[in-house]
Amino acid sequence: MNSVQDFLLGKDKNFFLITYKIIQENSNFFNENDPDYNLNYDYEFLYSYYTTNYYVRCKLLPDSIIEDLLNNEKFDINTQNNEIPLSPQQKLSLEESLYIKLYLRISQGTDEIILITS
Structure with a gap:
């Protein structure tokens, strides 16, 4: 599975980490070698584009992680946001x-990581 990560600022002014992967037949959907495997996502859904299906996962990012990300500091993406x-x-x-x-x-x-605002 190819994996892509994006960042999104939601309509309610929350930041989300968005990952999406192509769903391939006869593939191991949950792969322990996948760097996203151990992330705790807040929402997951399927998205179709022509004949290709994607598995989309969304993680709400607390302000503290955004601050660390913008300051190039180390952070744990699984930090509980107490929300x-x-x-x-x-x-x-x-x-x-x-x-x-x-x-x-x-x-x-495209497959690069970008910061999307809306």
Whole structure:
């Protein structure tokens, strides 16, 4: 599976780490060698682009991690953010906001990590 990571600022002004992978037939979907395998994601969903399906995972990033990231400091992406889990409405809003962004990223064939703001 190819993996891509992006960062997204949600409509509610939260930052999210977004990863997506191509779902391939007869492949080990959860691979322990995958660097994202041990991340605790807040929301996961499937996205289709033509005949290709993607497994999309979203992780809410607390302000402390954003600060460390911007200051090039070491941080643990699995740091608990002590936030209430995402509500169904927040998940729906996040998924809807990603549809166009995912389409643009995937259709352009890009795979670098970028910071996306909305």
